[in-house]
Amino acid sequence: MEQIGDAPKVSQDRYRWVIVIAASIVLAVSMGQLVNGLSAFFTPLEDSQGWSRGDIALINSAGLIGLALGGIAMGWLADRVDTRRVVLAGAVVTGLCVTAAGFTTALWQLYALFFLAGALGGGALFAPLFALVGSWFRTGAGLAIGIVSAGQAMGQGGIPLANAMLIDALGWRGAFVAIGLASLVVMVPLALLARAPRAETAGAAAQAAEEEPAVRPAVVVVLMSLGVIFCCGLMSVPLMHLAPLVELCGASGPEAGGVLFVMMLTAIAGRVAFGKLADVIGALPAYLAASAWQTALVYVFIQIDDIGLFYLFAPIYGFGYAGVMTGVLTTIRALIPAWCRAGASGIIIAFAWGGHGLGGWLGGAFFDRTGSYDLTFGVAALAGVVNLALLLTLGALVLRGRANPPKPLRPVHA
Template structure:
């Protein structure tokens, strides 16, 4: 009987993993950078400054930061399925209402709600759930789930660009809201906790905490603030950059899509790498890749160059978030994993908000994207320094314990 239940457990975890990947692709594909396709259309329609329009997305990410903490604590106490259902319904309605908005404050309010309840309920709790189903190979499993997010972050703005050209921005937002409801609500019903099976043997104990959560959580939070500030810049401003440099329309989403297709491979690769060399080493390797290459976008001048450079950057960039998620799992106690994930990722979403906003701000200030991408590289350097310090301290304590 127990072996049969274990077999069922092993099979169902792949159902949860597939549902998690698709959920992250749809929800975060829009909330993280899908709005980039609306920047130029809203600028042309309303005449608002680009920094103000970029702030719509940034406020949504601030919402994810705030909501992620609350939903993470909630997921430690109540069913993840309930949290996900609330998030799916909230995100869908917010997009539908945004399609009828004509004031900037209305966009700000709706996207904050979409982020706080929708994004907050559909990211940290889902990632923590995947980690709970995969006690072995958690790095690879989280990498696969987050790869779904990377696919969504490429497909959503790419498809939305053409949808806007066909129907206008209002109908495009309404269509996205309907699609989100049809996809996310059924997927939420799949998100159940793994069973606790009594096997007659003691369950494996979590590794002792060599660094107190009171220290490791703030340190990782500040580090994530830096890495996400850097990664947000191409996500939000690569499409507008290409449109300005190359004079194209919806086709500007093509290199972004290719970048995020390669990021899928990066997320899976660095997740597997984390299982072999450790999560912090994997995180540092991916961060170095992203930091070194991100400012290269401002040196490009043709569509061919963007097509060639975007996937090179994307593979390394894709591994950063996998490194973050696996490191949080490895360095925090199991009973606090969802809330810890929510706290650290709150700073990640704040970084995304800061990176996206400063991109629009410096473009309005200078008329170019040079400082936008230079700031992204500086933020990545700060992240690398902090993660490296955590690794050195942890390594010393491991050696002292041994």
């Protein structure tokens, strides 16, 4: 990543926290829209356009597919050109695509716009920003990643609530335009702050994190890529369908958005906590704990039919589920050596977004077929069990590899 010479004259140790704060806010705004911001639009689009929930959920899936594919390309690009240019382009594309969604006249146009927002917008933000944050920290990267991930959680809770309020005030078209323009105002100035650390800081951070891998990187990539399909497929169900589920119990749109907002507020604390936990007990054990938490609790949502109980249970679920994405990112950092981490990250995160899009779409399709969310949340829980089995397999391989270290994959330089 190219170094920016005209960065603010702040010490390296201080400026790394500027990077963390800027990345947190940018990911809050962008991922809040692309990951689950569409959840507030289900009922308005169904009522006004007559589209099914499966068709509406496919808008979000198109964005996540774009995010998956774009993340691989943009992550590769961010390693080779000025990171600030990549992030700035992502901020502009995301804001413009969401704004344009308010002027669409056909469903396919929403598919196309959200795919572009994911591929050239979110794809240029997610992987490059997390890689940038990691490059600034010699130690305590888990906490830093957890903080940035917490910013993303704040957006995933706040953006759907803001969308619900804007829809009430402006209609669904006006809501898209308003949130898109606001995104440009917020993200573009923050994108200009992105820069790589000085060479000696980046080198020290890489050296501190580097050790001979206990498991071959290709094996880690395969197991984690398979795992995140199921893990993120589960995760997407409450993110996309909790608000519509609450509305089925008689709540208004803003009330349903409020449940999601409360869940994501606790997710902010959960992401930071699991990032710190990764620094203490290890990244993979922390990831396993978060995955077990969401698997055990996701089906409880179907047992609730009272708005007060939703407000009580959603934060409990949210705190533990929140550690999953932090766990994915810290586990990649812990198990993949620096010389191939960027490419491996792009592949794994691509499968994660693919699983997220698949889970959200299947959730809507199951509802259309059965008229309830029972099957949707049941399949989500089963997906969590499959992910846990894959993580335990990876953990067993790591323990065996540490007991019998493999031969070096690359020459060790002094």
